[in-house]
Amino acid sequence: MSGTTANSNLPRRIIKETQRLLSEPAPGISASPSEENLRYFNVMILGPTQSPYEGGVFKLELFLPEEYPMAAPKVRFLTKIYHPNIDKLGRICLDILKDKWSPALQIRTVLLSIQALLSAPNPDDPLAENIAKHWKTDEAQAVATAREWTRLYATGA
Amino acid sequence: MDSEDDMQDAWGGESDGNLSNENEEEDEEVSQSNEPDYGFDDFAADDDINPSSRLPQSNYTILSEADIRQRQDEAINTITNFLSVSKMEAGILLRHFKWSVSKVNDEWFADEESVRKCVGLTATRAENRRRSQTENLKCAICFEMHPLSRMKASPGCGHYFCETCWTGYIHTAINDGPGCLTLRCADPVCGSAIGEDMVLGLVVEEDRLKYKRYLLRSFVEDNRKAKWCPAPGCEYAVELGFVSGAGSYDVVCKCSHNFCWNCLEEAHRPVDCETVARWILKNSAESENMNWILANSKPCPKCKRPIEKNQGCMHITCTPPCKFEFCWLCLGAWTDHGERTGGFYACNRYEAAKQEGVYDEADRRRDMAKNSLERYTHYYERWATNESSRAKAFSDLIQMQAVHIEKLSDKQCQPVSQLKFVTEAWLQIVECRRVLKWTYAYGYYLPNHEHAKRHFFEYLQGEAEAGLERLHQCAEKDLQEFLEGDTWQNNFNDFRTKLAGLTSVTRTYFEKIVRALENGLQDVVQGQGAQGSHVAQGSRRR
8 A cells, every 4th residue: 555545544542642742742752743644753762861771862763554443563673782682674672562562552652662662681681693693602791882882873963 | 827728727617615626726736846835825825815895995985974963963962972062062072182072971970060160060050130231341351341231251151242242252262273173162260161152153154164174174184094195186084993913004094095094195005104205215314415426426526516427538538617627436536647647548557556456445435326326226117117117007996987887897798796806906907006116116125135035025926926927917918909900709708717817816925915015025034044934834824
């Protein structure tokens, strides 16, 4: 389906979610729809304080598939990040994006969950095998690398 | 060995019950007359013969879809009564515990609370206050306000969503696959199970059918004791009671497909599942091609592509783009050949080199490959021939049941019920061909160095083959006379006695050989170094 037709019969739920995201954004999160395709969102998440990602601004893309909200949104990091549950293509290992998705969840809840994932990496359920290994064998050093990557890739620009 | 007449003497019109005695006597005669002591008849003499017994029946049941539904209903009723839960709840519990009634009982009475939590039968309700039908509620999925009449609460937890969203939610789950059978409430933190009542109450016909199909399939696919018959288009399932000690899983489906319940390949007694897997892999494997290439070709000395020399002189020119010209015998460049190498067509460089032993290694490798290929071909051909023979016998059997039995009944003035022995004979032939076929896979994997075993095995196999030929001959050729000409009633009775006798003795012999092979020919190990007669006696004692 092309962008314009998708936009013309955009479900009310998506319109409402978009309005609320713009009018009452969640702290540290911004999400705005693309002009050509209202199902595609440009997202920015601030690295949570007290995490190795503090001070970084992380760009993500979020797409609402045709079946949304019966199917989960598709989300991906665009900014390079050193995190055991995020791989080098930016794909995220998060249960609510997969089998634990519920149509009563929203874009907002998804992004809040991703923000929480940055605060609490889970190396026991890894997506990036070697980063997870690093995290488990030498957490201090892994955190230092994450901090370094944040400085290199997620600041300035 | 035994001629057909001998065989008939052995039966001599006796009823089955007397056969063993008759044979015991013959046993002695045979030993005295210095014949090999492990004849076809001897084998038959063991134990008593029961014409109705086939290979040991494992305990299994063929289930049609109606049977499956009935089993499901029975299990649900049992659980409903035992646990005082609703039918829907019983269904959820049974599906979670793979349709094992006893497992549901055990787990439930061990810790009802955690079972409830695990399957989503929690008693906690969302909001229990009374609502007026005119009240408007917001659906948390579509974000619209709806009057209560258009909202629906999951009966388990009381979470409200609008009917459209519930329907969409369930539709998505059904089209995602059998996971819809363990569907939970759409609320992300609820986890309460959505039973079939609610599902079937909301969805369109197409989804209803899919969901019901998954319900039916779960009984077979989740159940450790049941499997679908693997025959194409067959809709029966086979439920296994208990596994017999012998570890054979051969079952016959109502669609007449005869298969191994364990590995789902066709029935393969006396060979075990592992050997069958190896044999099938071998039959399909590329490795045989490699062996052939190795045995029948030489690589081009320049480009290394394998070349088969199927005719002509020793002057080989490789195909383009290589075009290398060389001598087949010594693999040297053709330009080096001439009068001084013993002439163009008789390369004595080869002869000289061979005498020095230069080519022995490569030659030996080729020889070995050729031998192993020939050995495999030997077993494979016999395996495949018996398979086509079995298939032919099976179609003959069908033909027999469809046409010939009635014709025979007319010609010989016999009621069809009295002609059962003919079908029995053909069923036995089909079964024997199948067993015989697999003995060739068995033989292929029987280690070469176990000479005694190999010897004994080949003897048993030879006897089995001869016995089966006798039966096949009788069922095919002898029967033909009664189908075509007018014959005396009396004569037909003789035929009946002969065919029934052959069927019975062949069946018994094959049962023995199957058991002996499944045992790994244990008797041979016990009597290693002994003569055949000792071996036979060891077996008889069993």
